[in-house]
Amino acid sequence: MQHNDTKEQRLLRLLTQGLLAHAEQKTASELGDRSQYIGMSDIGKGMECMRSAVAGKLGMSAVSAATDLGTLPPDDVASILGRQVILQRGHWQEHGIEKALVATGVKLVPQLEISIEHNGVPIKAHLDFILVWGGKRPAVRILELKSNERIPDSLYASYEAQLYGQVGLIKSCWADPCFSIPETDVSEATFPEAMRIMFDVELPESPNAVDIEAWVLSISMSKVKPFGPYLPDEDILEACLQTAVAIWRTAEDVRTGNLELNDIDYCRGFHPLCDWCDVNSDCPKFQAVSISSDSVCGLELEELAMLKERKADLEGCIADAEERIRQTYSLIGVQDWISTGDHRFRVTTVAGRKTLDRALVMDKLISLIGDDLRAQAVLEQCEKTGKAHDRLYVGRINKPLKSAA
Template structure:
């Protein structure tokens, strides 16, 4: 290896080690020992896949400790760095959003912790941001940030469960000493006490007349989309609490070996969680016929996976380039073709795609027929299902990390 390559790899190793150490510190400072309670993200995860949720409670993580980076093989180093950049991008955005909200002067509590015990199970919620308004019409807004490569079309069920858990706990524990702000002396106080001490704002002793909502902000590199509002719903909260008890008990059963991890329910079908899952190597969902990676078929499959990765990267570059050229075209006020070398370019406005708004059709039909059930069944009769087709699914196996030696 060339001297400059060795130096470059040292730099990558240092950065990876720093990101892992930062992640460890943040978890310890803000979340504490996650094996000793059930968090809202555990509840959300279990609603998608109980096996993955229990595995993470058991500490079965594929993320190496910061101190282990020196021993990682180069390809594992690149993989770990890529995962950490995606993961920690959310923390950086959180920091920036906190500063932006602070700059507005709004009364903001970052990382408010609510802790309760339900049927003997310790449960905690960590709220990214809690915004408070006092006065005649007191209001509280919970904001949960989700950093996404591309803005979400709709919210995953796991995110919604998290939100219902957070907003339900805020209301039901309002007057209980269940609230703490990590790294401050505010520990185990009621919500009005915390707000009084932080901002000198008096909130009512009961949450009944307080306007409480929770929202998710899906954030990409250049867009934000809010999802909400989610209101306190005691039925949804009860479901979350029961789910927490189920995760806790199941984790104990697996720990004591009265149940195996592979006996647990897991999510079916194609699921984005699987590519990121720390225990996907031996998941029964992917009981596979193993073929040697250097066989003709193995090589072709590996090549296909690599080509698809390149295709995704290319599509992102094309989209960025098109966006930049469209912006430049409008900035220079061009109206006509621009030609250069062997190509010509022009931006034209084309008619938007026509789609049918299903809920509008239902409303219109209902008012015409005067019966919503009949309108719904008329609509259902018009739905055409295409023939089943084969889809080739490619997923990453998160193999144990190799040593550099």
Template sequence: NTGAEGLLEILCRGLERYARQRTAILLGDRSRYVGLSDIAKMLDCPRAALAARLFTPEHRNTAEALKRRITFHRGHWFETGVHQALVGYGLSPLSQLEIEIMYGDVPIKAHLDFTLVTGQPHPTVRILEVKSTARLPTTLSESYAMQIGGQTALLKACWNHPVFNLVLDTGEVLHHRTFPEICNECYGVSLPEASACDIQGWVLCLSMCDAKAFGPFLPEDTDVARCLDMASDFWETMHDLRENKTNLNAVQTAQGLAPLCPSCFWKEDCPRFKGFSHPEWEAALAQLINLKTQKKALEEEIGELESRLKVAYQLSHTVRGEWINTGKHTFRVIPQNGRVTLDRKRLNEELETLLGEQDARTLLARCEKQGEPFERLYAIRMEKAELQLDSLIKNT
């Protein structure tokens, strides 16, 4: 109804407006520098990274825009929650500490979500980067690893240089301080040289109901020169795009089966998906994607109902294995043995101990079996979105 649609419109536009205000206050004009998040996105897809900096997608309906906005904004909500957890534990984190440097003529900024500092029992610095994920990853992506690694490496490299900025809770801004000066002003902590401090970076991934930490990342683990060279490439290409010296579709796209392609803002006219036109297959593909969406929702609903019935069975105090009759149906819960799996890594270690590295590899290779080739259907819904040149860039 009109009232419900109006409420969703308010929510969507309000989140958009708040995001712009928050970005302006904490991150400034992002068209005037390269952020470490830009460099990280370059690893996933250079074209998408540059498009995100140059254009703003304008969705044609509120529902799609709201879905995108909530997904984007969820990261900010998680940051607030993590800050509350750190403070609740008794810690005093520095929020959004900024490192501002020039690499040749390329302005670069790194924004550290949370920085924790202590001088006792020994000088320690921890950088915490918060990431919102639909589901927790098994391993950390290369882009996230580069971002946290770059933050950690830059903090150590710039330790005694006046390139640190911080907005305090009072609204006061500390500009162009060294890192020890920031820590002394905020905490009263006197830090020695960076080489005498224990510096680590960590990534905290959060889903809607769980969390997982990845680390530690040490300053020496990241190729800083590679980060800076990628920043130069990003800056140069961005200026070429703004001045129409090159076209967005000439920029390299993601390689291989990129997991972010289905949710990418910029996939509709991406050269990676350029192919032959067969509009007669549109209905079949739309039906397939719709059925897959329904299947996923049904599987989640089935899992939830099964969990509730298992709990109800336990609370009924029925003898284990006994049936419960509900009228036209009956059910019970019985224990099952866990699935037996082969720990390939452990097996390889044991074989290397017994046979040596080369013989172990040979034996494993003889025991491997290649499955039959198969074909995979890879279908993506191409949402229509109008691209508008970012007003921040138009005004520069």
């Protein structure tokens, strides 16, 4: 059934359809058919939740460009649009970051592809940016961009696995003809050959003579924070490759009917990325008592979820406004109160909160007591555990969208 939309809603449907189509076109042109290989992001996801990674290889997405948005209620379209804006914002930032880096004159390669086969499983890594320096101190830097609503204190384990896989493959495949760069003459070349073709830069034939690091650039709407460096590690690379094999073979078992998706191991405990999983609607992790959304309890739960979403939006707006005010206050150059209407404002420096460095305390105790075990026992005797408390989690169910009748 087609909906009688307002002009504003028709515009949003058009924009949503365009974002979905653009996302699929960009993925096809840059990453190819992702069902035909295991990528680094698949490996990162598989290390945290094998069920989600396998579902991704099987193409179990919640929505695609083929979805008839005209038959969906406006609220569903708005939800898809919001999700697409968040997912695709990273691609828009990537274009801007590339232009900024190129403007510095640095030798930069976008979307370097590394293609290998491990135990019969095709594996590909697509690196956002590679920065290269030749000369007496040759160096290679991998730069992976991550778009975040808020800059995290530390990276998700899936992001770190992706970085370790990338930097590990650069080193282990250095002299193998498995490097390609889209829309250039570089195809199935060794890394030194690829850089020679691209920049006429001479690099050592062995990666051991090159300073190789990987970094993540976390970007929000107003801040940028680098995480790194991540260095090549043979053991972590091997773990990444074994995870790729497990994803590939498990997906094949599901395709052939030898295994059910819900028989696959999944992420245990609370994880913030579960809300973004396309197949969380029937995940065994969330087996629950179903309550009618029309019941008193159901309505109250839905209202709570809506209020928490509003709270998150408000907290983001408040944080942005506070940052702007702090910057303005600094530009004004005053130290006193600023008054306007019925309120007054002032930016002050507050002393940092004191914390106890447990490792340093342990070192001091060992130096005083002279016994590691006794020092550990003393430290444990001085520790205090807070009172247990209840915490209410609210998560979104990403149900496969169906056209309205």
